Amino acid sequence: MKILQGSTQLEQLLSSPRTVHQLSVPSLVERALISQEGELTDTGALSVQTGLYTGRSPKDKFIVDEPSTQDKIDWGPVNKSISVKTFKRLYDKVLNHLQQKDVRYASTGYAGADPSYQLPITYINEFAWHHLFARQLFIREGDATQTNQAPFTIVSAPTFKADPEIDGTNSEAFVIVSFEERIILIGGTEYAGEMKKAIFSVMNYLLPDSKVLPMHCSANTNENGETALFFGLSGTGKTTLSASNNRSLIGDDEHGWSQNGIFNIEGGCYAKCINLSQENEPQIWNAISFGSVLENVVVSGGKANYDSTDLTENTRAAYPINAIPNAVIPGVAGSPTAIIFLTADAFGVLPPISKLTKEQAMYHFLSGYTSKLAGTERGITKPEATFSTCFGAPFLPRTPETYASMLGEKIESDNVDVFLVNTGWTGGSYGTGSRMKLRYTRAMVEAALQGELSNTDTEIDPIFGLAMPVRCPGVPDELLNPRHAWEDKDAYDQTAKQLATQFIENFKRFDHAKEAVRLAGPIQL
Template sequence: METNTVHKLADILATATVHNNLPVAKLVEMAVKRGEGVLTDKGALNALTGKFTGRSPKDKFVVDEASVHDKINWGPVNQPISPEKFQLLQQDVFEYLQGKELFVFDGFAGADQTYRLPIRVVNEYAWHNLFARQLFIRPSEEELANHEAEFTVVYAPNFKANPAVHGTNSETFIVLSFEHKTVLIGGTEYAGEMKKSIFSVMNFMLPERNVLSMHCSANVGQEGDVALFFGLSGTGKTTLSADPNRFLIGDDEHGWSDNGVFNIEGGCYAKCIKLSEEGEPQIWNAIQFGTVLENVDVDSDTRKADYDSDKYTENTRAAYPVDMISGAVIPGVAGQPNVIVFLTADSFGVLPPISKLTKEQAMYHFLSGYTSKMAGTERGITAPQTEFSTCFGAPFLPLHPVVYAEMLGKKIDERNVQVYLVNTGWTGGPVGVGSRMKLSYTRAMVTAALNGDLAKVNYETDATFGVQVPTTCPNVPAEVLLPRNTWADKEAYDKQAADLASRFIENFQKKFPNATDIAKAGPKA
């Protein structure tokens, strides 16, 4: 961190009442005492985040500094803000924090010590500090004694920016400065902004060290075989990576280096809506004392959490250390990946339930990041809609997406990794005509991909999408594997497949007009 920032922050901390690296129990006690949250009957701390129950992407900025100007992929994801506006905002935030009661957490991002980033998080709320402690990597006593932060998050939720003065779009701000090695957050109480800001930092820093940073979950088998799962919300990433026969490395953010795969975080940030003990027992059991719940509807008398309720938001969350998951890999490091799984929920019902990709196809589908929103899942959506999120994590990528795609292709080549595209969406027709793919079939297909069974079967080339589709798979009916065969109206299938292919092509041409070699691996018009 630049000296002036360090000195300014040190001055603030010298004038404030500072609680450094408090244990979980103390943070919970203080959060409850300060009225920041309530305990559930399971001992978890439930906090409400007020106006904002999710991230504020339109309020996220990167400081346009000379050292990073030519590296950042400027645009709607990485909006520039001037160094002068940042300095003014930082000054005003620091002045606001003077004399306040503050909470400090010192820890790390990155389980592999070769690539980990020492961080400091300064919070106005005790529950935010507890969130940081549970989500990032907690240091040992020895590591804490020698800890020197290289990046600092300063989170002042009650400070509101003045757009006319600070150059922001609203009173809310998430501003990242690589020269000052600082993240400033304010005007929102949604704790996930801390987690994703540091992920954005790692997405900038790791590729410069030849490490691919990835928005994915990862697990490892009993033989040491590693699998990566990429997928947008609703595709089954958490469900499929939480395999009782495998060990969880992490559920959301990872790095892939010459040493292997490592978790960037020390915790999990799981969605809670519709959570049940039967459906997701690992998450259910992790919600205990020390877990932070966000915006869950809790009965004021019984203190029981109603996970079916969307009273505050559908984006209800639970934050807990990864070691609360039975069988989790601690620390979160493992060997080189053997298999990569791209998950999509195709509500058009035309993508194969599982298909094998070449390296070039893997790069294409990685850049596309496709899934679809189902009719009825959001107000105003009356028909299936395509959603493309570059690299399955567009909001967190400071560099140009092709940088990450080319790194992925190189690593697939170097390690001879098998890549599969798995459709957890519809079969036999689109939403309203067909049916959702049975989870038991999807699990069987993923298992066959991971244990090598799909290396022993015959394949057919899909006429529209060009991918290789297995004609047989253990524990899956053969007729399910070829999507056209599951449609009663074959002409309707052909029309729908052509329509989806055109959407892929249009999206890719719009976003990556210069990636012509990768484009050749996509669907055919």
């Protein structure tokens, strides 16, 4: 039973003269500067620092254990439960905290560019720059009359610190989702990305009920309406590779796949900008202008130093999608003709590109292998191998099988080509080899999307069973087979077998998978 959403306390907060509504971007920037929340760079971007929390804090994320959703949540280390009583007590404390502030910021927006599946959102923030971030990342325009979804409310109070012993949290920080109350409660962390990912988690719960597959992927399309999806965890290149002068951007991170096609869940982009350069990523570079937000980028004399990791490697830029010149607005397009699975392989043994069979596509989607990159999450200081189901396990409230089965059905019905692309290391593991050059990755992706790899000669990797093209326009032949790029072949063989073993051990948890899918992975060593 809903007891909070229409509460007098929330209504008083929203109706208070100290709560300002629907401020424009210039007004929010001005207030952030007056409050000394950040500084302007020479391009007009608002530069801010998020303090201790420079990335998501997954151990501090909870879902309220409520009767209507109890049997639908995949409870465990990712989806940790918190009681209704504990949530309500903390909710009251946060609202009391916000009531004491001289000013609060409130606006409405949407998630989901397709009006049929839009989620109305009200977001309340303590910081002006947090509100600017939300305004740029969520969709501003929508039509609540076309959706059957009741609105969600984000209540964000970064300066409220929880007491774990009293408040039932893991630390001072918390991100709590109540599906019955339609509330997202955030506190103790200044990392603005928690708002974005909390809404994505909500959409991952809601959309399957409408037979829509929510996806952690970027998407673009060409003049012929041929859409491509790019799956991958943070730092694997979704934003970079989907921003192309030759294709129109649908969105850089979160999408839904309905019977009508693809739609962007967001209204903005949240790009990693470590080592950003105008030469390699001109669209992102030029998007960082007035109204955009730079998180934890070192700034000196008004100039951003994108190469510095003094604050974190997880430096970020948030900007509206219309800052990309060829963006599709509204962000809707037809069903995809190609899917790219992106992985940043820290071991340096996966091929730079390989074409997957349908069974291999399901295997690698369920596996979701990549390396967590430094700074993406608290406590990650160097790349670590990880398996994140559906390339987005931290954001999946339901079981992996829910999403994997939906993807398999859509790949089958639309006969979509699927490729695995390694944007990680070549010539050796992290610390010995080098990161794959962006221009080579772009060339491989372009060849895949243009159909140039459909009929080319391939060789089969003897350990991973992947079909590797022997040539690709714009890419040195010796890079296409990762073993050829290593000087020490024995070291490559040993490292590849070690990674293959990790794949096999990880996949044992998917005992539901069909035999053909299980056999699509690395060979048993």
